[in-house]
Amino acid sequence: MKLYGYFRSSAAFRVRIALNLKNLSYETVSIHLRRSEQARPEYLARNPQGLVPTLEEDDGHRLIQSLAIVEYLDEIHPAPPLLPAGAADRARVRALAEIVACDIHPINNLRVLRYLAHTLGHDEAAIGAWYNHWIDAGFAALEPLLAMDPRTGRFCHGDTPGLADIALVPQVVNAGRYRLEMTAYPTIARIFANCMALAPFAAACPENQPDREA
Numbered sequence: 001m002k003l004y005g006y007f008r009s010s011a012a013f014r015v016r017i018a019l020n021l022k023n024l025s026y027e028t029v030s031i032h033l034r035r036s037e038q039a040r041p042e043y044l045a046r047n048p049q050g051l052v053p054t055l056e057e058d059d060g061h062r063l064i065q066s067l068a069i070v071e072y073l074d075e076i077h078p079a080p081p082l083l084p085a086g087a088a089d090r091a092r093v094r095a096l097a098e099i100v101a102c103d104i105h106p107i108n109n110l111r112v113l114r115y116l117a118h119t120l121g122h123d124e125a126a127i128g129a130w131y132n133h134w135i136d137a138g139f140a141a142l143e144p145l146l147a148m149d150p151r152t153g154r155f156c157h158g159d160t161p162g163l164a165d166i167a168l169v170p171q172v173v174n175a176g177r178y179r180l181e182m183t184a185y186p187t188i189a190r191i192f193a194n195c196m197a198l199a200p201f202a203a204a205c206p207e208n209q210p211d212r213e214a
């Protein structure tokens, strides 16, 4: 399998964690987002959205959208499961993951930050404030959803990592890059630490990717 991604892409990071948790080997194909390689015709032929990740299987079958890819991997390689058995619990885990993947991440994406800077003329400080504002808005909801629900354990749901952790960890790493104050989010910080103690999460981190930059 080939994973078209970028070391700093949190959507690609989610897929890397899932592949590692499933113990599936893959080849990294780096799409340099800051050099806009995602907009080149050869990549658009693979993913017309011009976003990473794209997962290409050995027979040429392609998958896009990180959460869809993670759920696909979970369906064809069921062990270890990334979603719980009960429908209500699966809905909870998907909801936690979607707070990150649908409500925080898209408005902090590179193309949005570039629009703020280049089209609307905002400076670096304003863009940093925007970035952290939307992480705060999402984390302020995630924290009580995690802290007040007895289904939360060492991880977002119980004591094994799953889809919600896969979405959460890259977002916490991004928050660290923008120096977001995490003291208001002790449950998120605890779950993050528990995830990072596991090799599949640590190995998927940006600094451990072959295309990493300083």
Ligand SMILES: N[C@@H](CCC(=O)N[C@@H](CS)C(=O)NCC(=O)O)C(=O)O
Pocket: 008, 009, 010, 011, 012, 033, 038, 050, 051, 052, 053, 064, 065, 066, 067, 101, 109, 110, 111, 112
């Ligand atoms: N919903 C998509 C989001 C993909 C996405 O936004 N990827 C970012 C990197 S994390 C990207 O390719 N950005 C390029 C750009 O903004 O130009 C997914 O989960 O796969």
